[in-house]
Every structure is written in C-alpha cells, then in structure tokens.
Amino acid sequence: MCTLAHVFEAASLSTVTITSIRAVGERMRPPRVLHCEFPLGRPLGKTNDPEFQHDVLRRAFSLLERESGPVLEDHPNEIVADEEPLSCTVPPRFDPDLAPAVDEARGLRKAYDRALGRRGVSEVGNAVDADGVPHALDVLQNIVNGTPWKEAGIPGGHTTALANDIRAYYEEAALELTDAPNPGGHQTEDWFFERTEAGKLVLAVRKALAAQGAPQPVWFFMAPMYRS
Amino acid sequence: MAEQPSGDALIRAQVGQQPVPEFSETAWTVPPPLAEAKVAVVTSAALYPRDGESFTVTDTSYRALDHAERQLVMGHWSPNFDRSAFGIDYNVVYPLARLDELVEQGVIGSVASKHYAFAGNQPDDVATIRYDSGPACAAELKADGVDVVFLTPV
Numbered sequence: 001m002c003t004l005a006h007v008f009e010a011a012s013l014s015t016v017t018i019t020s021i022r023a024v025g026e027r028m029r030p031p032r033v034l035h036c037e038f039p040l041g042r043p044l045g046k047t048n049d050p051e052f053q054h055d056v057l058r059r060a061f062s063l064l065e066r067e068s069g070p071v072l073e074d075h076p077n078e079i080v081a082d083e084e085p086l087s088c089t090v091p092p093r094f095d096p097d098l099a100p101a102v103d104e105a106r107g108l109r110k111a112y113d114r115a116l117g118r119r120g121v122s123e124v125g126n127a128v129d130a131d132g133v134p135h136a137l138d139v140l141q142n143i144v145n146g147t148p149w150k151e152a153g154i155p156g157g158h159t160t161a162l163a164n165d166i167r168a169y170y171e172e173a174a175l176e177l178t179d180a181p182n183p184g185g186h187q188t189e190d191w192f193f194e195r196t197e198a199g200k201l202v203l204a205v206r207k208a209l210a211a212q213g214a215p216q217p218v219w220f221f222m223a224p225m226y227r228s
Numbered sequence: 229m230a231e232q233p234s235g236d237a238l239i240r241a242q243v244g245q246q247p248v249p250e251f252s253e254t255a256w257t258v259p260p261p262l263a264e265a266k267v268a269v270v271t272s273a274a275l276y277p278r279d280g281e282s283f284t285v286t287d288t289s290y291r292a293l294d295h296a297e298r299q300l301v302m303g304h305w306s307p308n309f310d311r312s313a314f315g316i317d318y319n320v321v322y323p324l325a326r327l328d329e330l331v332e333q334g335v336i337g338s339v340a341s342k343h344y345a346f347a348g349n350q351p352d353d354v355a356t357i358r359y360d361s362g363p364a365c366a367a368e369l370k371a372d373g374v375d376v377v378f379l380t381p382v
Contacts, residue, residue: 023244041310
C-alpha cells in the first residue's frame, strides 16, 4: 500500500493510507498515514461497527487538511485480537471408518451451504471447491500417515491454496453455527487450528511435509507463521 | 512466566524488520476540499468479483471493482491475518457503505464508480508496482475523475 501511495501521489492523486505495521509506514514515508494498531485483517478495526469505522475514516481524511508531509499519525485506540477460540461446536463423529477430519468436514457441509446462500460468495475454490474438501483432508491424512507428498495427489497441486480453502470452508461454516456471529480478530482462526480435527491435521501435515524434505514454500504458508 | 506475544505481535515484529523499498522523496498532491472530492478505495486484500479472475500467488496486477458489486472474494494468499473478518463485514476492509454514508452526510463529494484491488505482492525493488500496474491503476483512477484514494491493507 505504501508503494502505491507514492505512485498515486506522484500521478497527482491525493492519498491516505491505513497501515497495520507501523515500522513499514515509518520507513517508506508515504504522504499521509493513519497507523491503526488493530487485528491484522481488520484495517477499519471492528466488524459491524459503523460508528467505529466512521471514526477511522474521519481521522484518516483529516490528514488531507495538512499542508505538507509526509505525515504519520496513530489512531488512539489499540485493539488486541481476541484469542479466545470461537464458541462453536463441531459435529459429532458419524462414520468411524473415515478419518476424523474427513468425517468432521462432511458434517459441516450444511452449515457451509447456509453461509454460501446468505453471502452469495465463498473464499473456497482456489484449489478445491466445497465438494473437494473432504477428499483433500483424506489426502493430507495420507501424507501424515507416511505417503510421500509427491505421490499423494495433492488436489489443486498447491498446498497453500488448499490449506486456505479448507480453512475458509470451516470458518465460513462456523459463522453459521456459532452463537457469537461477530467474533473478534483471531477467534475463528483459533477455533480452526485449536478446536477442529482439520485444523490440527493441517498443522500435522505441515510438520510431515517438512520431515519429508519438501521445500519450505510447500509447507510453511499452510498456516500462520506463529503456529506449530 | 512471561506472557506469550500474540500472533499479530509476532507478525508485526517479523514484517517490521524486513527490508522495504525506500523512496528518496515523497510526492505531495494538494486535494480539493473533501466535501467536493471524489474518493476511491484501493486495497491490497486481493478482492475480485465472484465470477472474475483470481490472483496468483505472486500476482502484481490489479482488479477493477464496480462500486455496486459487493459479492467479492478475498483472494489473498497469506495465512497470517484474520481471514474471516471480510466475510463478516466487508466494510472492515473495503468501506464502501461507510463512504456512501459520508456522501449522504455531505462530508465527501462523491464515491468513484470503480475501486481497485491488488494482492500485496511485490518483488524487492517493487518495479512492477512502481512502473507498470501502479501507474496503470493511477491512470484509471484519474480517468474516473478521482481526487482522493483511500488505501487499505489486510
């Protein structure tokens, strides 16, 4: 964003940039920056809170009144991501012959479909569609069980895209099942990686891929860098 | 025992130490009064229309988004942020409803007919963004009569 701000401003457009990482704004010096210490992925701070979002916009646009720059100001509110996993039960085991994550994903399908019907769009689909999620989890389970990763038939051929699809399938379904549908930052991520069989499997397959000698880009970006 | 840093704190520390392109000068364009300005959003959230072209993992191109189109996919590849927030309320990343309200209130003059999404990818020298897709996007913004660009990351 900071590079684009420089480019746009040089093209006679006035810019205001929200930054999430203050050090980047400090060093890149775009014309006008409002640094917002909010959960990453939420540059306007709070979902479903128009009043707060308007406050961010008002503070950002006020920087347009400055006569010279660069200028970097901080939004006065810091919002720390809520790290309490989303309150959302996962489906009970239904078919004991299936890997737990596969059984779980099948159980979430109706909730995922409700989410898709409500929003009309889904983040699932870069490597697999919703129909392909259970099979994808089966493939990941096979890798954890020892199948060489190059022989496993990873759907879509890209582990990062696949992991993102699986996570999106779960997180979108979870928002239909929870009694707290406006969670704080990281609550859905924490639920996925800490409460679901699929999330635990993604972390396990990341370790298995590394142990099998797969190049770091194959496994590292399957989950946030701070998860192990 | 010391409290474990949050995931966001760890990401901020890591990314904050990485090299960034440095610019010897900062251009400065004086905007018209905000109540007369046309405002557009440009985001690095890799948004694209439901039936549109997705972003590849190293994509430095951009997508034009009609102002009326709200069924957007967030196609960013990074796992290192809250990926659910955009689906809960797109305004937390892409605040078009808020901008429409500011027009109704007379705070801003108008909202652009098109907005733009990049994917946050850039090689170390940011050459593509600086000399190719960035200027091309700027030209589209200017052709739409935009005065002010509001830039949001994820």
